[in-house]
Amino acid sequence: MKASPSSGPSKGSRSVKDAPAATRAPRHAAPTAEVLALAKRAIEARISERCPKSLALAERGRKVLPGGVAHDNRYVGVPSLYMQKARGARKYDVDGRGYIDYWVGHGALLMGHGRREIVEAVHLAAQEVMHPGACHEREVLWAERVRALIPTAECVRFTASGSEASALAVRLARGLTGRDAIVKFEGHFHGWLDHAVNGIDVPFETPWSVGVPGAVRALTRVLPANDLAAVERALEGRDVAALILEPTGASGGSVPLAEGFLEGLREACSRHGTLLIFDEVITGFRVAPGGMQAKTGVRPDLTCLAKVLAGGMPGGAVCGPKPSFEPMQFSGDGARDRTQRVAQYGTFNASPVCAAAGNAMLRLVQGGEPCRAADQYTAQLKRRLNALFKNEGVPFAAYGVSSVFHLFTAEAAAAELLRDGEIEAVQIKADRLKKKGMLDGLLRRALLLEGVDLPPGRQAWVSAAHGDEELEETVDAFARAIHALRELDCL
Ligand SMILES: Cc1ncc(COP(=O)(O)O)c(C=O)c1O
Known part of the structure; x- marks a missing residue:
């Protein structure tokens, strides 16, 4: 057209x-x-x-x-x-009136609008079952596809959006480390939720939104990117659960990262027991089928995914090596699971229509x-x-x-x-x-x-x-x- x-x-x-x-x-x-x-x-x-x-x-x-x-x-x-x-x-x-579109679904539609394979997969899923309120094959297939493409994705937990993925990744890191603070970088965006409102837009000292308690914001420390000495100072107190960043730099690379910065972060995080979270909501399946971690070889402990992941439908995920998901596993001991697990709900996590769109998209993207x-x-x-x-x-x-x-x-x-x-x-x-x-x-x-x-x-x-x-x-x-x-x- x-x-x-x-x-x-x-x-x-x-x-x-x-x-x-x-x-x-x-x-x-x-x-x-x-x-x-x-x-x-x-x-x-x-x-x-x-x-x-x-x-x-x-x-x-x-x-x-x-x-x-x-x-x-x-x-x-x-x-x-x-x-x-x-x-x-x-x-x-x-x-x-017609427009050449440079939003493409806020970056979700890597194949453009109305790609036949994705639309057909959504139709079929909606006809079969809109929401079974139960496990279903499409979610397993979707997780398997993510695992096949993203280098660190041994386990995958789905969410309904990228914001939720970043919130879950932070909760997992806190559950794993027993620490409360997180570190992010100036200008980096990790969704609209409370843990991520600090340091998004200039002036970076002013939170992006009112309505978030100071006590919550105090847990999110903001650093300038490309300053490994500042990172070292922030992590040396060993009270930081996670360091989260967009791996091409703020706003999908509008403020790029210096060469060697990702490698430096990986080394510092490992040394201080802080989890490294790549927010690959934009870069995942876009910069390469395996995202920035495939391109750079730097391996995060947790990865946030959304946008291209779900083929234009709502959807997100956190993925990573199995040990990063230890706090989510059910032990079978009801008392322990009630008091010591990282919990997550979400009515629409991996709903069949979203999983169908995601599966069709990832099948198209896999060859690069x-x-x-x-x-x-x-x-x-x-x-x-x-x-x-x-x-x-x-x-x-x-x-x-x-x-x-x-x-x-x-x-x-x-x-x-x-x-x-x-x-x-x-x-x-x-x-x-x-x-x-x-x-x-x-x-x-x-x-x-x-x-x-x-x-x-x-x-x-x-x-x-x-x-x-x-x-x-x-x-x-x-x-x-x-x-x-x-x-x-x-x-
Ligand atoms: C890097 C990054 N992380 C997280 C999000 C939040 O994703 P969502 O809009 O699906 O909640 C976005 C959205 O633009 C993003 O660009």
Whole structure:
């Protein structure tokens, strides 16, 4: 399916050049707040004009859904676009406009939308049994597939999401060590639950959410990444149960890790009796069928999985060597199991439809071809976009590892060095890389008008369904969006 004709370039745009001259910023200077506000209004007005059905739904949604959304990251200001259909690398809104999709199910859909084998497996499972409230063969098969692909996965316990997987991994580590504290790194995301709200966004000292007691937050210590001396100091008191991290760096690699850092963590954790947890919710089955642990050879004690794992359905898992799951095993002694086990429930853990989607996805991914295809596309996309940014003289850069890419718009000088390959992202500090540029939101809105949907967070994902047509159309859409912003005096 191709994008509908209505998704073509924006035409007849109203320009803030019509606004009084005093509000205009000279080109090549940072636009003033006034110019930015006018441009935002102009772009949003164009979106509203072209997406009346989305606008009506957004109005209804705001009345009943806090913020009008079901996930904070989908709060993109007014109006949100409402999607109806999707196929391959494209999705279509309720007004019939098509978008090349760089959300692909928040990174879950490595095969793109509506992949036949996955959809058929879900249908079949739903027809056979939606929820038996009992053990079933699909969950065993799913665990066996995980074990076959992830190097450390001797045992697998399923959850309903990545957030739950990270909570369970931390509970297991506490159960194993008898220690309470955990360590995470600045900018690293491990789901929305209480143990992980510290140090996600700048400023890192401010928790990501209110509503989490200080006593709970005090147990999660935040360190800068790439500083093994700081890790050593944090672990030497031998009171840290686990050190958890995203193994390509914060937000899927938007703040990359230094060479040797993972190896250093492995060594320090082993020496201090701290469990090393890889949160491979994004990297698992994406950077390679066996995730980052297969790529790097560094072996964590516990691994969190979700997203690609469940083929687009809800699902997560914790996996690892058998001893890491010792606290969960039933001993058969009721009194001991009641008082000394790490317990876990979850109505929808490994439900048959989720297991079916996961099994179909992992069967498709096992040879590595989808990972390679998505990686190749992303490498080309970054190269083409950086060439465009350079030609157009705009202060943006595209970078990232594997099939996750990051658009950097925060600092002109750093963007120039990044896109020319003169410095690597790992040389820039986390708080700078995590910062959003003034033009970030505007650029993403302008891209929507040009038929490209780029997530507002620090990362975007590519699927194996993205191909040559999508590549050309995306680069063209960026060029038109840049020109639109220029017309609005923002560039
Ligand atoms: C690295 C990482 N861990 C955990 C999670 C949480 O997963 P979920 O949204 O399935 O709860 C995410 C979600 O984006 C993630 O990127």
